[in-house]
Amino acid sequence: MIVQRRAVPAVLAVSALLLTAGCSAGDGGAPDTGRTSAGTAPARSASPSPAEPTPPAKGTVKVVRTVTEGLDTPWGLAPVPDGDLLVSSRDEGTITRIDADSGRRTELGEVAGVEPNGEGGLLGIALSPDYAADHMIYAYLTSASDNRVVRMLYDEKKPAGEQLGAPDTVFKGIPKGVIHNGGRIAFGPDRMLYVGTGETGDRGLAQDKDSLAGKILRLTPEGEPAPGNPFDSPVYSYGHRNVQGLAWDDKQRLFASEFGQDTWDELNAIKPGGNYGWPEAEGKGDDAAYQDPVAQWHTDDASPSGVAFARGSVWMAGLKGRRLWRIPLRGTQASAAPQDFLEGRYGRLRTVVAAGGDKLWLTTSNTDGRGTPKQGDDRILELEVS
Template sequence: MAHPTRRSAPALPPAGGSAAPSGGATPSAPASTPPAKGTVKVTATVATGLSAPWGLVQLPDDSLLVAARDTGRISRIDPKTHTVTQIGLVPGVTHTKGGENGLLGLAVSPDYGSDHLVYAYFSTESDNRIASFLYDPSRPKGEQLGAPDTILRGIPTGSLHNGGRIAFGPDGDLYAGTGETGQRSLAQNMSSLGGKILRMTPDGEVPTDNPTPGSLVYSPGHRNVQGLAWDDQGRLWASEFGQDTWDELNRIEPGKNYGWPTVEGIAHHPGFVDPVEQWHPADASPSGVAYAVGCIWMASLKGGRLWRVPLAGAKASAAPQAFLDGKYGRLRTVVALDDHTLLLTTSNTDDRGTAHSGDDRVLQLSVS
């Protein structure tokens, strides 16, 4: 783990407003239980022609940043003109052809208005790591992303099961979902950062109230976490790739164990927490999640569906409902802009999908 001294950010023109939630948005939600059935309408195509997009975040000026997994490129999307402009490359990114490693999740600093920092989770030849980058829009195009300030090294890496989602929680700390890279034992090894949900300060330090003193581990027993989101009560939800039997949506509690590799799906096994919902991998293979209108919204890759899970407290209040069933192919990242508006990325250029004209794209949805 590396904890370099935080550099001072130079004064920049304000981006406008306060920092938006990153990857796991927390918009206001109705106090009552949402209806069992909802609606989804695609209202706009925000961007096209993207290459294996992974992380997607909104900046305070309403522009978007998107990560290209295979190339390490971060680009800015203008939602009004739909133009996509490269702002920089993350150095040292490694991607294996046909694999899941590369430039993965993005997050925006809670103090973006003053520090102008963007965070990225990415794979190198030796590990997965998290770094912050100063984003300076006044610099020349393609050179607007500063040098990486690595806040965490040593997350296990491999061609598969790299996790990769990062998001700032309501507490201001940074959370990261990691994978066990196919080495199952790592998920239960508390000395490893693999197969966990991690919680850290914006500088990569261990918060004093983490479940285990001195440890970044927030919860162990995960196979491959690619989605993190908080509901309106501050409860953390995470999606998880299962192996061959069950994919999961979990309600994450600090210090609780989620069972992998001993269990997969709802098992009622002493000492492990069961998922709130489970799916066969052909119907899901979940990646990003977001919270809006009292529901968890989960993007699925193999399933090609956007799943709506209405909540009643820490439980589902009705059966999951599927939308977009295969219409746009593989779905990777979902971001809540407000309580009725989502952004959704496709993932058909990731070596596992069938790319069509215009892929990959960012869609805007109206939901209820």
């Protein structure tokens, strides 16, 4: 079985298409009421409980402000308890703290061992579920040999640039490629670490349950297969092409975004042991062996990366689509056709993070080699949504 992992000590020291990207002339103004794309279709899924509320079919998005700008290849985004933001740079291999009020930037340091190449580099970041006590930052990175998850002590008392401890490898052996490295990590409501991986362009790996590629993995914070996993391995679901978004709704159900190839991008409701079809299926199908998506999009309209849940909907950032999608939910069904917002206004959109209530953080991704950077790119935006 191709699984390599190393548990770290329990006690740790604590002290490819180019697309011209649009750019807004300014922030704020009247909320964007969006539109529904005729090329986008909700997919059938399990029926929700009759007691579950249904969000309005139509929502709005207001860009409140630009929090900061001038970022280089921002990828992962993680709010810290005081409301500030940590952002990773894919190509620079650094983590930077953003003052959420002033936008002032403080570089924590460079993560050792990052080897940027193509879509690989320093990707997703997440705070330990015990961050208040252990001050640990988890990161998904591309090394010289593989993709892996590491964790580092964040010591705010040290000088800027020296605040990250040496990375401890929590989990390794995830295949890497120039493309399709996945990279999103998130701690779930169960305090387990979920990891989205890509199939690196080698399609057959997605259906191989003994491979870590093209999967969603579920791990303990120490990097062991989480209790209750369906295959007695790190694998939680399989048959994925390139998972780059993970989010839970208010009922603790997991949703994930996925890049399609030429036809359909997907938002999926994730079931333990579920087979999501790639490369045998793309989008909705008639084969009961594969899980149908909650919603699907033509690839020019989405190429999805990060997802977040707020106000009864999943919000999904689109790279090639250069827009933000709202997918209203009732249970694990799309209760109405998805709406798109901000089309072309800020270019490629990478990561969206819920900030409580009606607030989202959103990052652009125009310096990633596939966009056309404008003055101010890349940036973090504060959104108000309904």
